[in-house]
Amino acid sequence: MFTRRKQLVLLGLLLTVMTLWACGTDRDDERPLVVTTTTYVGDLVRQIGGPYIEVITLIGPGIDPHDYQPRQSDTKWLLDADLVVINGLNLEERFGEVLRNLDSRSLLVLGDHVKTEQLLFEAPNVPDPHIWFDPAIWMALAPVVRDALIAIDPANQAAYTARTLQYQRDIEVFVHYAMQQVETVPSSRRILVTAHDAFAYFGRAFGFEVYAVQGISTSGEASIVDIENLARLLAELDIPALFVETTVPEATIQAVVEAAAALNHTVVVGGTLYSDSAGVIASGTDTYLRAYRHNITTIIQALQSHD
Ligand SMILES: [Zn+2]
Missing domain, CATH: 3.40.50.1980 (Nitrogenase molybdenum iron protein domain)
Incomplete structure (x- = not known):
């Protein structure tokens, strides 16, 4: 017969084992x-x-x-x-x-x-x-x-x-x-405008100037001043297109489009880019190279089609 004390100890042990078991991810895959x-x-x-x-x-x-x-x-x-x-x-x-x-x-x-x-x-x-x-x-x-x-x-x-x-x-x-794709866009048109500053390395690698509403992090909201400054820049440089990112709400970019319109400059959304995340499998952009290829195609088409 177990004493009540022993029963409590056993119950405690059982609970510990159950908790440890529940903590694991319970995988049956033997690979690393x-x-x-x-x-x-x-x-x-x-x-x-x-x-x-x-x-x-x-x-x-x-x-x-x-x-x-x-x-x-x-x-x-x-x-x-x-x-x-x-x-x-x-x-x-x-x-x-x-x-x-x-x-x-x-x-x-x-x-x-x-x-x-x-x-x-x-x-x-x-x-x-x-x-x-x-x-x-x-x-x-x-x-x-x-x-x-x-x-x-x-x-x-x-x-x-x-x-x-x-x-x-x-x-x-x-x-x-x-590189071959980028060369089809005149160098004066190689300007990329996005919601947050994710594309500086792209710019350096492929010879683009890059501008963004927000800095390298998305923490905090884009300010009205940031949006208006960028709209003014788009008008001054006569930039025809800017881009939405899949990981950043589209509202920021729409606000820039409207601010540019208020300055009598028409700018269109040239498409959606994969910035901080690749896409889902069904989109065909689920790997680094597939997402990057999508970005190149989207950027080139948008900047070419505004003669
Ligand atoms: Zn980012």
Whole structure:
């Protein structure tokens, strides 16, 4: 017979076991688990890891990583992961707390592996986190991911190495295509205007001037002064088109269109760009290269069609 005291101890043990069990993510996949924050980081890891790893992406398509608040289920995934890969450079502004609980050996911060001279800065010591839009940076990060995967899964070293080389070639082919497309737009027209300042690396890589209503973060609302200043600039430079982003509400861009109209300058929405997130699978823009190709096509068509 159990005494009442023993019964209570047993009950306590049972509850502890049940709680621990409920905390896990209860996966039956035996492959290494890599948890990533953004869709672009998830895609980079998937391209190199292929079928040998399971990749979970916490911040889905169309969701703004600047103000995404990690959920409790995200914390479970992060604690379960063999490797966590994030963009860093303060893109995932609200992840600081949950990442502090992780073993630093299982955390790969891509931004920490970009050479300082390759980074763009919004202010001293405030690097622009939108590094994926510089294909040279993204290509250089592929071997960094490869090495992290080899560290958790040395048995598949050869596969990760081969896939990295293939992916770097894919990026090269894309850059060649994109350069050819950009050359069809006169250099005086290579001006990109968006809701938030996500495209500075794109501008540097492809020779565009870039302007945005908001800075490199989307936190806080765009002010009326920001909107009016940008509308004045559009009128002065005679810019025909600006662009909506999938992760930023369209209202900001519509406000700029209206402010420009008040200055007798007609500007149209040239289309929607994937800025801080790739698209859903059904849209055909679910990878970094597919989303980037969509952006190039959208930008080129909008800027060409206003003769
Ligand atoms: Zn952004």
